[in-house]
Amino acid sequence: MKLSVLVLLLALMQVSAASVAQKISLKKSNVPLTEALSAISAQSGYSVLYDEDLLRNAEKVSLNLKNATLQEALNLCFGRQPFTYTINKRSILITPKPVSVTVKAPAAPVQLSGKVTDEKGGPIPGATVKLKTGNVSTSTDSNGEYKITIPDEQGAILVFSYIGFETKEIEVNGQLTIDVSLKEALSNLDEVVVVGYGAQKKATITGSISTVKSDELTQAPVANVTNALAGRLPGLISQQSSGQPGYDAASLSIRGFGGALVIIDGVESNINNIDANQIESISILKDAAAAIYGARAGNGVILITTKRGVLTKPVFTLTSSYTLQGITSMIKPVSAGQYAEMSREAWLQSGQPEANAPFTTEQIAKYYAGNDPDYPNTNWYDVLIRDWAPQTQNNLSVRGGSDNIRYYGFIGYTNQQSMWKNNGGNYNRYNLQSNIDAKISDDLSLQLDLSSVVESRNFPNRPQNAGGNTVWQDFWNTLPIYPAELPDPTKISFANGGGTGGAHVTSNSEIFGYDKLGSQNLKGTLNLNYKIPVVEGLSAKLLLNYLQDYSNNKNFNKPVNFYTYDNQSQMYTLAGSLGSLAALAITNSRNQVLTGQGSIAYDRTFNDHHIQGLALYELINYSSDYSIAGRSNFLTPAIDQLFAGNAAYQTANGAAAETGRKSYVGRINYAYKGKYLLEATLRADASAKFPKDKQWGYFPGVSVGWRLSEEQFMSSTRGFMDDLKIRASFGKSGNDGVGNFQYLSGYQYGGSYLIGNNPQQGLSSTGLANPNLTWETIKIYNAGFDASFWDRKLYGTFDVFYRERSGIPASRVNSLPSTFGSGLPPENLNSLNNRGFDLKLGTAGKKGEFSWDVSANISWARAKWMHYEEPEYEDPDQRRLSKLSGRWTDVAFGYVTDGLFTSMEEIAALGFNQDGQANISLRPGDIKYVDVNKDGILNYKDQVEIGKGTVPQWMGGFNLMLKYADFDMGALLQGAFGYYTYITLQHGLTPPVQSYDLRWTEANNDANALVPRLGGASTNGLPSEYYYKEAGYIRLKSFSIGYTLPAQLLQKISFKQLRVFFAGTNLLTFDKLKKYGADPEAPTGNLGFYYPQQRTLSFGLNASF
Incomplete structure (x- = not known):
């Protein structure tokens, strides 16, 4: 091999030399130099380049190394040889040793000093400063400063390194002060990732x-x-x-x-x-x-x-933001004129006589005009809901430490206001945390973590969750033909409200009463870590944790009277009321969890073998209790305490529960030469929910990996490939999510029974026992790869998985006589499988003052019933529609539609019985269905698959993080696809505007109208593709832009960093539901009947000092 070729190869190598300090363990006796170099190359991952003629007469060498550095190993190989070496990137180049002409006396030790900083001049505490040859090293202090004494400065090279930064080598060359600036590393292979019970x-x-x-x-x-x-x-x-x-x-x-x-x-x-x-x-x-x-x-x-x-040194960080919250999308109620017009239209189109219509055309005109006090036009959306509600967040943290103790403290406050204008509620939260790491001795260390969360939710005494019997039902039952206020402000306007008086009552805690929920979470964790000195690599750990959740719920109902007002007589009339006297209920609950863990860990390298082991015992105790007390018939709602209620109308109740979990955990990790990887785990869990012979569940896991990028045959790729790893795994877990003690027969408190003239507390059976009920079993198979190229200019990860879930509890479908007195107990009968994949691709890099990290990810998952306990369906259509075994879990069935009827002639020519009454109820504007099976009648047999479920099959994201000089920008696009939602625009007593705008009318005789005729046929309500809509979307989930003030300016005001920013969430949404006024994440079937998602705009700052 020619030297010129070697130099060219070296120039192409772009891999960092961050692992120069690779440990070498080797034992060789009187072997050729080439054999020793080959062994060193295998352990270090460095290529050795040399001219074969140069080493032809090399002396044999003997080595006995244990955890030696690469330089120490090479120095022993070349000590008596007429050659020397140079390390460049991940290659070792062997060249002839220069002839020494003079011999100098040993030099005196030299003390060097300096400072290690990042690219912005900020100190890097804890950075390692090491003499390239030998074992001399030190670390920088809290200011990034260091002092190191080296035996000889002649030819000495200092190596500066820190996690997350590129390693840098500096020749001493007579310098006594060496300041170094480290660049942020792009490769993340040395990044430590938290895994189960470790990292x-x-x-x-x-x-x-x-x-x-x-x-x-x-x-x-x-x-x-x-x-x-x-x-x-x-x-x-x-x-x-x-x-x-x-x-x-x-x-x-x-x-x-x-x-x-x-x-x-x-x-x-x-x-x-x-x-x-x-x-x-x-x-x-x-x-x-x-x-x-x-x-x-x-x-x-x-x-x-x-x-x-x-x-x-202590660094304080303040983060403060002010946020405006606004609704992403919400349907709004019609005006008074539109309401009156639609009411009359629905009446007439349902075949009712005009003489009895709820509104005349003259009245409708007056409601539209809105200038007659007897015909008010109230926009209840504007009256009750504000466009923007404030949210504030402020937190302060401190972080610092020395060689023996390190600390982190945090205090935060969050306040969210409701979108309701008048006493609509708010949420407050305080977060407190203290994390302390202390080094007690060289072998013993301690971690003490303390945290608390205090929350308060103060809302009107009417639920705001999705569905009926909530404030949303009241909102749609509040009619625009009633005034929002009466001349006497102490009297509440009657607005129908379907029996609740309207949302202007139930959304206001001052009028209707309140529901206050206060909670406090306390958590304390003590970790003791001890390195056992008699066995290298062996350590012991003890963890003790106490967790308590305490909550207090105070629910106060106030009586309310509603009035109407006659403008001519100026008289008020009591039109209705809610309750006659106030009532109060107070619930206190407490949950406690005690966790104890004791473990032994082992971490050791033997030559090419790295072994890690963990054995752990875990014990968890759960306990809970609650009590509730209440009184009603308060003399006055001005006093919201129990003593003010009538003792003759009081209730009290309470209960307590306790359970536990005991577990043994084992894990072994093995790596050979850092490229052949194995992990095996085993966990044994005991659950008190099962009989003794079935209490224990055993859950193994195994995974393997192969880092192809570290193989010698892949050495030609090292100029562009950072890492390539393939991996596969199998794991088994369980689930004991069933009721307690179902393997036992027992009794429970039932209702009260009147025996003679005396009420008696009754007991009832808990049902049949099943001593065979046991763990649900879950198996998951996974295969994937991780790859990184050109210092993460391109990186990615891919996984494909298959999961089996068996033994899901269900009761057998058997016919029992009515006199049996109980149902069948649950058994481990059902089974389910999931399959899917995850993919992530990205690019990261830095060029000058510009840096970026851009990534995209996409996931797909779907589940299928392997077996579902169900009856045997004899009817083939019933089997097709109802049988779940062997079917995807997210299939939706319904009727196929063909638009709306536009004429009576079209109805007459339909050719099948759609309404079950020879189509006599059908009129233009009704939904036109398809007789799928051509049997002449519309019934359940005509239902087919019309869509997927309400949970996305596909999820994705596109994450953008850019930085240029002192400016930064971040954006996240989120997408979800492969799911549907049920959309209907017929709401309570008040229709939404979309129903008015999109409905079929004689004037708008459109077969594709999105709302069928008002007062239409009963078949308009059948489940069909007319209402079941694809809900996929892409959303700008978050966006931020910030500016960090220059360091030179901040030094004058003693700040380390000051950044101001603007940010927003849910800013833009691209979907097919805008015409309905629906947000794609709205709970299906509850359009308008839930608290809508919020768009936020935030302004804030981050300051460190």
């Missing part, structure tokens, strides 16, 4: 794990962190179905499996009340990586790690 380097992970960092989560202020996750992580399905303050969490499902287990700092916790600014990173475990959590991990695991202290 691993990203390069050696064999499971399907996706991670998101703090800077992405905090692009735009969000009250609930779940709303910052949508579209960011492949495999995570997110749907936000409400915008109500304090209840606006998005549902999270990993690969469509259902609700995932959430672990925060090692302990099961609530994701909905943590502030995004507290979080360091979030990882989701999607395959066998989740099996280590056993029975709780059947639907995957979300791991959240909060921020911790670092080696630096």
Whole structure:
């Protein structure tokens, strides 16, 4: 091999030399130099380049190395040889040793000093400064400064390194002060990723794990962190179905499996009340990586790690934002004139006599005019709902530490106001956290984490969730033909309201009463870590956690009277009332969780072999209790305390429960030469819900990985390939989500019975026992790859999975006599499977002052029933429509339509009986159905598949993070496809504007009108594709732009950083539902009957000092 060729190869090598300090363990005795170099190359991953003629007469060498550096190994090989070496990138070049002409006396030790900073001049505390040859090293202090004494400056090279930055080498060359600026590293192979009960380097992970960092989560202020996750992580399905303050969490499902287990700092916790600014990173475990959590991990695991202290002087960070919340999309009620017109139209088109019509044409004209006080035109949307509601978030954190103690403290406050104008409620939250890491001795360390969340929700005493019997039903029953206010402001206007008086009553807590929910979460975790000195690599850990949730719910009902007002007589008339006397109910509840973990861990390298092991015992105790007390018939609603109620009308109740979980966990990780990877786990869980012989469930997991990029035969790709890893896994988990003690026969409190003249408390049977009920079993298979090229100029990950869920509890479908007295008990009967894939592609880089990280991800998942306990259907159409076994779980059936009828002639020529009455009820404007099976009648046999389910099959995201000089910009596009929603524009007593604008009329005789004729045939309400609409969308989920003031300016005011920003969420949506006034994430079938999603605009600042 010619030297010129070698030099050319070296010039093409672009891989970082960050692993110069690779440890070498080797034992060779009197072997050729080439054999020794080959062994060193295999362990270090470095290529050795040389001229064969040069080494032809090399002396043999003997080596006995244990955890030696690469330089130490090479120095021993070349100590007596007439050659020397040079390391360039990931190659070792061997050249003749220069002839020495003079011999100098040993030089005196030299002390060097300096400062290590980032590209902006900020200090990097904890950076490693090491002499390239030998074992001399030190670390920078909190100011980024260092001092190091080297034995000889002649030819000495200092190596500067820190996680997340590129390693840099500097020749001493007579310098006594060496200041170094490190560049941010683009490769993330050394990044540490949190996994179950530990952490691993990203390069050696064999499971399907996706991670998101703090800077992405905090692009735009969000009250609930779940709303910052949508579209960011492949495999995570997110749907936000409400915008109500304090209840606006998005549902999270990993690969469509259902609700995932959430672990925060090692302990099961609530994701909905943590502030995004507290979080360091979030990882989701999607395959066998989740099996280590056993029975709780059947639907995957979300791991959240909060921020911790670092080696630096105290740094305070203030984040403050002011946000305006506005509705993304909401249908609005018609005006008084439109209401009157549609009411008359519906009456006449239903065949009723004109003489009895609810409104005359003259009255309709007066309502449209709106200038007659007897014919008011009230826009209840404008009266009750504000365009923008404020939200504020402020938090302050401190972070710092020394070699022996590091700390992180956080205090945050969030306030969300309701969109209702008058006393419509609010949500407040305080987050407190303290994380302390202390080094007690060289072998013993401690972590103490304390946190608290205090929440208060204060809303009117009427539910605001989706569905009927809520304030939304009241909203649509509040008629625009009634005035919003009466001349006497102390009297409440009657607006019909369908018996509730209207939303102007039930949305106002001062009038209707309130529902106040206060809660406090307390969590404390103590971690003790001990390195066992007698065995290298062996350590022990003890974790103790106490978690308590306490809540107090105070529900106060106020009586309300409604009045009408006669403008001529100026008299008020009592038109209705809600309640006669006030009532109060108070509920206190408490949940406690005690967690204990004891573990032994082992981490050791033997030559080419890296072994890690974990053995853990976990014990969790759950306890809960609640009590409720209430009184009614208050003399006055001015006093909202129990003592003010009538003791003759009081109630009280309460209950308590306790259960537990015991588990054993084992894990082994093995890596050979850093390229052949294996992980095996086993967890045993015991559940008190099953009989003794079935209490234990055993959940193994295994995964393998192969880093092809580290193979010698791939050496030609090292100039452009950072990493290429293929992996596969299998995991088994379980589920004990059944009622307690169903294997036992028992009794429960029933109702009261009158025996003689005395009421007696009754008991009833809990039903038949099933001693065979046991764990539900979940198996998941996964295969995928990770790849990175050109220093992450291109990177990606891909996974494909298949999941089997068997033993799902269900009761057998058997006919029992009515005198039997009980149903059949649940058994492990049903089974389900899921399949799908996740894909993520991205590019990251830096050029001058411009840096970028752009990525896109897409996921697909679908489930099918393998077996569903159900009756045997003899009718083939019943079997086709109702049999679930062997069917996808998200198939929707309904009738096929062919627009609307436009003439009586079209109805007469229909050719089949659509309404079951020889079509006598049909008129133009009614829905025209299709007789699919051509049997001459429309019935259930004509139903076919008209769409998919209401949960997206496809989820995707496009994440953009750009930075130029002091400017930064972030954007996230989120998309969801492959799902449907049920849209109907016929609401309560008041129709929406869309119903007026889009309806069929004689003047608008359009077969494609989106709303059938008012007062139409009963067949218009059949489930059909007319109402079942595809809901796929692409949404600008978040956008932010910020500016960081220059460091030179900040130094004058003692600030380390000051950034101002503008951000927004849910800014734009592209979908097919705009014409209906619907948001694509609206809960299906509840258009207008839920608290709408919110668009936010935020202004804020981040300051560090």
